[in-house]
Structure formats: structure tokens, C-alpha cells
Amino acid sequence: MLLKIYLKELKDCFRDRRTLFLTVLLPIVMMTGLTFFYEQLVSGDEGETYTLAVDQSFGKEEEKILAGFDNIDIVKSSDPEKTLEDGDAAAALVLSPDFISKIESGQEASVTMVGDSFSQKSSNLMSLVSNALSIYEKTVISERLQAQGTDLKLIQPFTIDQKEMSEEDPNINLIAMLIPLILSIAIGIGAGPAASDLFAGEKERKTMEALLMTPVKRPTLLFAKWLTIATIGAVTGIITLIVVAIEINLLTENLRKAVSFGDNAGLVIGFGVLVSVIYAMFTASLLMLTSVIGKTVKESQSYSTPIMMLAVFPTMITTGIGVNELSFQHFAIPVLNLFSLLKELLFGVINYEHILITIASNLICMIIIFIIGRILFLKDKWVMN
Known part of the structure; x- marks a missing residue:
């Protein structure tokens, strides 16, 4: 039953x-x-390209900072922040006047990054630009130390090797x-x-x-x-x-x-x-x-x-x-x-x-x-x- x-x-x-x-x-x-x-x-950002708004004064020397990042498209604008607000770019990068010249002469220079942390695309682009600027910063420091005859090991006393517990x-x-x-x-x-x-x-x-x-x-x-x-x-x-x-x-x-x-x-x-x-x-x-x-x-x-x-x-x-x-x-x-x-x-x-x-x-x-x-x-x- x-x-x-x-x-x-x-x-x-x-x-x-x-x-x-x-x-x-x-x-x-x-x-x-x-x-x-x-x-x-x-899938991440494989094959994804990001548009970065920069000032009109952004020259070839500044572009070399981002040369290693092929997925960043640079758009020059008279007002990078306005370009970002209009949705024509994922982030904006504003450098102080004569940025490269100041760096080479040892003067103080500034960098301003503008983006939307709530946007995945904008966050990814800001992360890429930050990495590029960090690499450039280390390069400048290394050149300055070498010019003074200082051993580069002084600024990097040890290396960090991160290893995953699982190989999955x-x-x-x-x-x-x-x-x-x-x-x-x-x-x-x-x-x-x-x-x-x-x-x-x-x-x-x-x-x-x-x-x-x-x-x-x-x-x-x-x-x-x-x-x-x-x-x-x-x-x-x-x-x-x-x-x-x-x-x-x-x-x-x-x-x-x-x-x-x-x-x-x-x-x-x-x-x-x-x-x-x-x-x-x-x-x-x-x-x-x-x-x-x-x-x-x-x-x-x-x-x-x-x-x-x-x-x-x-x-x-x-x-x-x-x-x-x-x-x-x-x-x-x-x-x-x-x-x-x-x-x-x-x-x-x-x-x-x-x-x-x-x-x-x-x-x-x-x-x-x-x-x-x-x-x-x-x-x-x-x-x-």
C-alpha cells in the first residue's frame, strides 16, 4: 500500500x-x-582594456611609466576628472606640473589618482596604475642610490617568498x-x-x-x-x-x-x-x-x-x-x-x-x-x- x-x-x-x-x-x-x-x-580581467584619463601635458616621458601595461589606454583631456565623471574613462591620473623634471632634479612631486572604488573596472585600473607607479618609484630610488655609490641591498635587506600550503x-x-x-x-x-x-x-x-x-x-x-x-x-x-x-x-x-x-x-x-x-x-x-x-x-x-x-x-x-x-x-x-x-x-x-x-x-x-x-x-x- x-x-x-x-x-x-x-x-x-x-x-x-x-x-x-x-x-x-x-x-x-x-x-x-x-x-x-x-x-x-x-576569468578576471584577461583581455580587458581600461581607459585612463590624463592631463594634456602628459608627455612621452610620463607614458613610459605605463609602458609595461598594454591594457591601459591613455586619453588626454583638459579636465581628466570631468572625463571620468562623464563615463569616458575608468579612472583619472593627475600629475603635478613638470612631474618628470622635478623627479630628475630631486624636487618634490605629487600624483593624484581619481576613481570609483565601488566599480570593479575602476578598482582594477587604479591597482594597475599603482603598480606601475610603485615600479617607477623603485627605479628612481635605485638610480639615486647607485649615483651615490650606495649598495642596493641596503633598501632590500631580505626577500619574501610566499608559498601556498595547497597546490590546488x-x-x-x-x-x-x-x-x-x-x-x-x-x-x-x-x-x-x-x-x-x-x-x-x-x-x-x-x-x-x-x-x-x-x-x-x-x-x-x-x-x-x-x-x-x-x-x-x-x-x-x-x-x-x-x-x-x-x-x-x-x-x-x-x-x-x-x-x-x-x-x-x-x-x-x-x-x-x-x-x-x-x-x-x-x-x-x-x-x-x-x-x-x-x-x-x-x-x-x-x-x-x-x-x-x-x-x-x-x-x-x-x-x-x-x-x-x-x-x-x-x-x-x-x-x-x-x-x-x-x-x-x-x-x-x-x-x-x-x-x-x-x-x-x-x-x-x-x-x-x-x-x-x-x-x-x-x-x-x-x-x-
């Missing part, structure tokens, strides 16, 4: 075109856009944030409409009473509906991940280079799917509870909205944490443990203790929430509209 009810509810969910669109197509479209957005983000591509950290975010959103969006319809929808359509009059026990009916929600969530999450993986592999360059699991590829993928299913079951329990409490579909969706937003907080928490800094609480707290464990897996780290803690914590919370939902479902107050 449980299997028959489960298959019936599953068919009803996928028969509805609106639900099919919301549970399958919409997450895929959203995650596809998110994937290409992150690819564009990590830096972009893997971005993917470690992207994949859990995609998964949590896809599962929530996929399971949400089905959860609202299977309980609150039945009450709103006045079909719940007829359903309870059948010889099926309420716990069996509840479990079948919960299993349907969990299945739809898991299927949506896995399909979305497959589509995103294919897109990363075939349609991106920087993100594809960052992913490399080596000999652990099979285990990483297997545990990733397992965690996805467990998280879908946990989400299904929460959405089932909100649907049981809600009297209408709209009310149920209002209750479930905060659940969709839960993924925002783990994203902010785990972004600035290294893989070696993850501890027990990161794997013991539901939702947060999804991000933490997938981050480990994407870095190629397989820690069975962390996997067990994640699965156990999600199962415990899921069972507790399911029991609460079962208690409510057994009472006519929450079942009848």
Missing part, C-alpha cells in the same frame, strides 16, 4: 506541468546562469562555495512546490478528508508523501548537479581547470550523491512540517521561504574557512555540514569521521522533525481545513 501511494503521488507531481517546470527546469536554468556568472568572475587551483575555493549553494537551492526549489501541494494543497482543495476516509493508515500516508517530497528534492538536486558538472566540463575554462579529484574521483562523487540524498530527506522533513501547519498553499510557501534562505548563512561562514580549519561543529550542524563536507570533498579530502558526523546529525534532526510532523498529522486540527 505504501508503494502504491508513493508511486501515485510521484506521478501526480510530475504530471503537473507547472510543478515539473518549478522542480526541474527552473533550478537547472538558475544554476546554469550561476555557473556562467562564476566563470566570468574567475585557487578557483577550487569558489567551486567549493558554488556547488553546495547550487545543491541546496535546487533541492529547496524542487521539493518546495510538491511539499506545499501534497499537504496544504490537499486541505485547500478539500480532498484531504476524502483521502483520510480510505483504509490507509495516517502514518503510512504521511510517510508516502514525505518520501515523494524527498525523492523529488533528491532527483532535482542530482539532475542539477549533473547538468552543472557537464557545463563546467564542456563550457567553462577556468572552473574546469580547478576541478581535479585524481584517484579519489569515484569516492568523491559517490559521497557527494549520498550527502545530496540525505540533505534532500532533511529538507523534505522541514517542508513537510511547514505544509502540515499551513492551511493553504500560499501560507505553506510563506512558512517554507526561510528554509530556502538557510543556504545563505553557511555560504558566508564557510567561504573564509580553510579545509584544515573545519572542526566538529561544522559537520554537526545541519545545512552548515552540507557546505563543509562538500568543501572537503571538492578539495579531494575524504574524512570518514566527518562524513559519519554529517549523516548522523542530519538523520537525527530529520527523525525529530518527522516525529513532530507525524504527531500533528494524527490530529484533525492540523489535517482538516
